[in-house]
Amino acid sequence: MIDLDKMSSAELVQLIEAAEKRVKVKRTEEIEAARKEVEAIASKIGVPVSELLVAKGQGTHRRSGKPVETKYRLPNDHSKTWTGRGRQPLWVREWQDKHGNLDGLKA
Structure with a gap:
């Protein structure tokens, strides 16, 4: 010691x-x-x-890395897009509150 x-x-x-x-x-x-x-x-x-060593349920497949296509686009500002996945952007919620649906945003 x-x-x-x-x-x-x-x-x-x-x-x-x-x-x-x-x-x-x-x-x-x-x-x-x-x-x-x-x-x-x-x-x-x-x-x-x-x-x-692959984690259970993960499989051996890999993501293609291909980005998800835009599903919604603001008509007067094409820089504002949304894939329809994840949390809705504020501008989508505002559009929906004003118009009642997302039809006018279809890309």
């Missing part, structure tokens, strides 16, 4: 630096061991590691 009270500040700084280096080494060793375990499990059941 190390008696920290008997150590000088310089010795304590050295101890901290040595401990931080050791933590990095240990962490790297633990990660490598875990990686090998995961690879062994994946190999045992015959699937790639990437498939093994």
Whole structure:
């Protein structure tokens, strides 16, 4: 057991630096061991590691990255658009209050 009270500040700084280096080494060793375990499990059941690590219900599909088309546009200001998804913008609510529907906003 190390008696920290008997150590000088310089010795304590050295101890901290040595401990931080050791933590990095240990962490790297633990990660490598875990990686090998995961690879062994994946190999045992015959699937790639990437498939093994996909979150449940997420599947392996990816979004196309294609933006959602504009569904509504303010007739007199085409910079104001809305896809119809998510929270309605204030200008959509104001239009709906004034006109009763969104028909005049169809893009």
